[in-house]
Amino acid sequence: MTDHDVFNGDADGICALQQLHLSEPREAVLVTGVKRDIALVQRVRARAGDRVTVLDLSFDKNRDACLALLAQGAAVSYFDHHYAGEIPAHPALDVHIETLPDKGTSLLVDDYLGGARRAWAVVGTYGDNFDAAAARAAEPLALADADLALLRELGILINYNGYGATVEDLHFHPADLFRQLAPYADPLAFAREDAAFAQLREGYRDDMARAEDAELVHPGPRHSYVVLPAAPWARRVSGVYANALAQAEPARAHALLTGGVDGGYVVSVRAPLSTREGADALCRQFETGGGRKAAAGINHLPEAALEDFIAAFVAAF
Template sequence: MLQGLPVERFDVCNGDADGLCAVRQWRLHDPSAARLITGLKRDIALLQRVPSTGASEVLVCDLSMQRNRAALDRLLDSGAHVRWFDHHWSGDVPVHEGLQAHLDFSSTVCTSLLMDRHLGGRYRAWALVGAYGDELTAVADQLGAASGLDTLHRALLRRLGLAINYNAYGEDPSDVCIAPADLYERLARHASPWTLLRDEPVIHDIEACRRRDFRVAMSVKPHWDSAQARVLVLPAAPWSRRVSGFLANALAAVHPAQAQAVATERRDGGFSVSVRAPRASPFGAHALCQRFGGSGRSAAAGIDALPANALETFVHALSQARWDATC
């Protein structure tokens, strides 16, 4: 009870593998009923959907505090208690008795791993699904091996993480196989990822969709290509909105010395852009995207709405960017 009133609980998270798996870990730890607020990959400003009831507990996972600061201040002022787990740049973190902030901006962590750290590794398999989905493959492999998982079982968790993550990309729910909130309901039926993989055919549907989309995407010629950077421009279509992040990651893995940008035409004009720093020098993507109103992490960031007339300016900035090998 808070302030003599029944406590309302809210789980607010990004709808990708990292966000959903972080919440899944917490609700295995604390199975209290909570209202889930989530969305597609670029639905960042989600905290504004939480009402200022005062007697509330709010769990926030994998969302930029900087992008949600006004809503956070409102909730804290109303008396809410907020737990925040995230690895994106936060800006200034408020000092408030109602806020517990678990933040780490290292390129080797994600929100699911922060939750895993906080809970002492009790739900390690779910944490690994989130880490694999967030493309922290080497980190997840090392942690999985140390936890006694063989190559096959680590590969299964990676498969699940990539599928959940792929399902988060789109401009609206009609673009994806299943709305992230509905996908979380499927996750919440299972204590472990192993039964989820066995019993939920939607995972196989997502994988089949990804393979089809990727084949189409690989036929697109680069808009810009040099030793330093590559830019692909995709047309406005459901497949292109789904594949953008996966395509950027795949190109970054194949070309570790080259920065990658996938610009996808939006329905309303302009572009959404997925940016990946070179794997060999994985620091600087967030700084570049911030110049164009975007955000993200040092290795992987994005721009939600790049004006059409700013595309060439962005291409030039990417081609001239200097990437850091150390943070």
């Protein structure tokens, strides 16, 4: 029997997997990629009797591949909080999917494990921009304010590392970053002791400083959007900068459009934090769009569709 762990390369996916591996250490084939690389289950080469664990990836985008694995005799455990569509009943499919606007995959795994690795769940939840939910989850840990702030920073940095057009844009391949985290039962120890944390912090600060020089386009009481150039630093910072804008202006919806490698735009959308609704419905109107209610994106928006997107964005919020 072989274990296959398939996970989103962002903070929520990595921290969900970290919890599972700390609770059940095992050798596994790791399948992951940049944050927007979500149709990952099709890459799994499993045989009858293998176990496949999928974390923080839309079931809707991976349904056919999951059904194929089940037909081959593999067992699939699925943890996610994105739009799922129809979920089939199958004796070898174990589903843990909720689409609440402030509960990510790290908290679903935390429920599954009974809070056994809560600190890592807090990191993943902060990384997914669910600050209030992360703070609530952290209450039983009775952490000092400085320690809680460090967990939040770690979540943001792991999430930041997942954004890019390809893994070459990233500071660490997500599988390598997971392996770097894996020995640390305590995320605070990783943040204080591992050189990877300092590397991510330095890169994040540099990229954010460039993004903050960009001009908000059409800022208003309900929405604003930003356009960043087609550059590696802009691709790396797109998601975390969108999160920062949402935190700074919680009554607004925000869209961040980053120039694509092959033209067009990569789009990150954040619904107003005051409602956390509507981002996924907006992005699913476009061919490569998807996500969750509070935060969603479009992997490729053609230049010709820019005006249509802006009109739909304004109408949605």
